[in-house]
Amino acid sequence: MDSLFVAVSCLLFGVLLRRLGRLPEGADRTISGVVIQLSAPAVCFIAARNMPISAEMLLPASMAWIIFAGGLAFFGLAKRLFGLTRETFGCLMLTTALSNVVFIGLPMIEAFFGHELVYVAFLCDSPGTSLVLAIPGVLLAAHLSPFERREGGPAKQVWLALKRVFSFPPFQALVLGLALRGVVLPDWLLKGLGHIGMTLVPLSLFSVGLGLALKPPKGAGRPLALGLAYKLVLAPLLMLGVIVFGFGNTGPVAQVAVFEAAMPPMVLGGILATDNGLDPKLASLLVSVGTPLAFLTLPLWRWVLAGL
Incomplete structure (x- = not known):
């Protein structure tokens, strides 16, 4: 309960300070940078050293691929039924067919499942x-963008995106932690990294709160409802069906994988949609409305998973 209190209060405090204008413009991006460069790598390194290595790890690793494929089917059908534009379809795919597994997922796992399962978020x-x-x-x-094809085409864009993945500090910390699993490190170092990692929950949710800009949907009611219905309800239902009927596994790691599928729309996916001209206003709405709404749906999903 104390972790949940920290998570909710930091999110609301961020929203409050944004409305009061107490912090300079762009403060949310600065704090997000601190989380990515300092807090998350410390947590990731410790988690990589301590997490169990087993075939069960395939469950969380496959989560994003499963709900992205489900999104293709769901939004493809919605596109035909409701006449969604290419840009709106692409926006829905990039934001609501992907989960915010780091900034929201990490603190929510700690709050509802405990610190010992935080490593599942990195998987x-x-x-x-x-x-x-x-x-x-x-x-x-690249395929759906109304903009002219960028220099180098989609192949170059994929390569640049992969470079960003491999240079992502939490990913590098994960690899380093796995490489040093058999190496005895001094207690002061591990305890120090643990203390740094404790800043992850308050700073990440504070930065999310600072970045939220809730606005009423202007003509975007249907796609907004479709996107949030898939992200907060249908995507975790799909993952739940996969882990129960496909893998026959309802253990803690499997439950966290379903819980991560229930996280709000992905911020980076929204940025990618915006950069490519794929309904930027809808992308912002999905993130801004979906994030606080997830604070109501996530406790319900935790209750459902507790009954497995």
């Missing part, structure tokens, strides 16, 4: 969400 991210965004996500954005 959902590095081989999952980041690669889905970097490869099929970038290819889809």
Whole structure:
């Protein structure tokens, strides 16, 4: 309960300070940078050293690929039924067919499942969400973008996206932590990294709160409803069906994989949609409305998973 209190209060405090104008413009991006460069790598390094290595790890690693494929089917059908534009279809895919597994997922896992399962978020991210965004996500954005094809074409864009994945500090910390699993490190170093990692939950949710800009949907009601219905309800339902009927596994790691599928729309996916002219206003709405709404749906999903 104390972790949940920290998560909710930091998010709301960020929203409050944004409305009061107490911090300079762009403060949310600065704090996000601190989380990515300092807090998350410390947590990731410790998690990589301590997490169990087993075939069960394939569950969280496959989560992003499963819900992205489900999004293709769901939004493809919605495109035909409701006449969605190419730009709106691409926006929905890049934001709501991918989960915010780091900035929201990490603190929410700690709050609802405990610190010992935080490592599952990194398994959902590095081989999952980041690669889905970097490869099929970038290819889809390049294909649907109304802008002229960028120099080098989609192949170059995929390569640049992959470079960003491999240079992502939490990913590098994960690889380093795995490489040093058998090496005895001094207690002061591990404890120090643990203390640095404790800043992850408050800073990440504070930065998310600072970045939220809730606005009423102007003519975007249907795609907004479709996107949030898939992201917050249908995507975790799909993942739940896969882990129960496909893998026959309802253990803690499998439950966290479903829980990560229920996270709000992906911020980086929204940025990619915006950069490619894929309904930028809808992308902003999906993130801004979906994030606080997830704070209502995530406790319900935790209740459902507790009954498995």
